[in-house]
Amino acid sequence: KNEVEQSPQNLTAQEGEFITINCSYSVGISALHWLQQHPGGGIVSLFMLSSGKKKHGRLIATINIQEKHSSLHITASHPRDSAVYICAVQPMDSNYQLIWGAGTKLIIKP
Amino acid sequence: GAVVSQHPSRVICKSGTSVKIECRSLDFQATTMFWYRQFPKQSLMLMATSNEGSKATYEQGVEKDKFLINHASLTLSTLTVTSAHPEDSSFYICSAKRTASNSPLHFGNGTRLTVT
Numbered sequence: 001k002n003e004v005e006q007s008p009q010n011l012t013a014q015e016g017e018f019i020t021i022n023c024s025y026s027v028g029i030s031a032l033h034w035l036q037q038h039p040g041g042g043i044v045s046l047f048m049l050s051s052g053k054k055k056h057g058r059l060i061a062t063i064n065i066q067e068k069h070s071s072l073h074i075t076a077s078h079p080r081d082s083a084v085y086i087c088a089v090q091p092m093d094s095n096y097q098l099i100w101g102a103g104t105k106l107i108i109k110p
Numbered sequence: 111g112a113v114v115s116q117h118p119s120r121v122i123c124k125s126g127t128s129v130k131i132e133c134r135s136l137d138f139q140a141t142t143m144f145w146y147r148q149f150p151k152q153s154l155m156l157m158a159t160s161n162e163g164s165k166a167t168y169e170q171g172v173e174k175d176k177f178l179i180n181h182a183s184l185t186l187s188t189l190t191v192t193s194a195h196p197e198d199s200s201f202y203i204c205s206a207k208r209t210a211s212n213s214p215l216h217f218g219n220g221t222r223l224t225v226t
Contacts, residue, residue, distance in 0.1 A: 033214070033215065035217070040219070040220075041148070041201050041203070041219070041220040041222065042217075042218075042219035042220055043154075043203060043205075043217040043218075043219075043220065044217065045214055045215055045216060045217060048214040048215070086153070086154075088154075098156065098215075100153040100154050100155075101153065102153050103153060
């Protein structure tokens with residue numbers, strides 16, 4: 001079993017839909033990252049969370065440390081949101097050596 | 111704008127040659143930088159942790175003599191793929207963090223290496 005599990009693996013939705021991507025992990029962590037990887041490969045760091053909830057524009061990320069679970073939400077989704085979304089956790093005392101999820105490929109259709 | 115610049119974005123080289131990839135933090139000092147490799151349809155794998163002024167720490171299975179990492183200044187780390195082989199063809203990405211312990215990672219846009 002992977003230490004970081006993302007679901008779903010693939011998600012296709014219509015423009016405007018509310019999107020949720022889930023991440024579960026099995027190790028103790030000091031932080032969790034949500035990243036976006038575009039088809040060209042470039043990676044953008046969306047959020048770094050250690051507790052609670054963060055919001056940036058149409059993106060919302062939540063984390064429940066007790067349940068070892070995080071969600072990434074996209075409101076009013078748009079075709080430009082199409083990308084691979086990756087969850088990565090930073091184990092305690094790991095000095096940023098992240099454990100990566102496999103990613104969720106999101107396609108938003110106009 | 112981008113805070114980490116990675117260059118080149120794409121490189122094609124012949125088998126046996128060496129390729130250098132640069133990772134620069136543009137507006138902050140990065141005492142630690144990370145190098146990752148991503149094979150098609152697979153997740154990123156950490157190759158090594160680069161610390162300014164000291165030797166890089168390589169992950170298990172990564173050949174340090176093949177993947178030379180130099181972090182000579184607080185804003186620049188380089189990865190040199192020596193004597194490249196077709197199986198080294200991959201997507202290489204660097205990331206950097208500011209000195210403060212809780213600072214987020216910033217990623218470069220990656221380098222697509224193709225060895226012919």
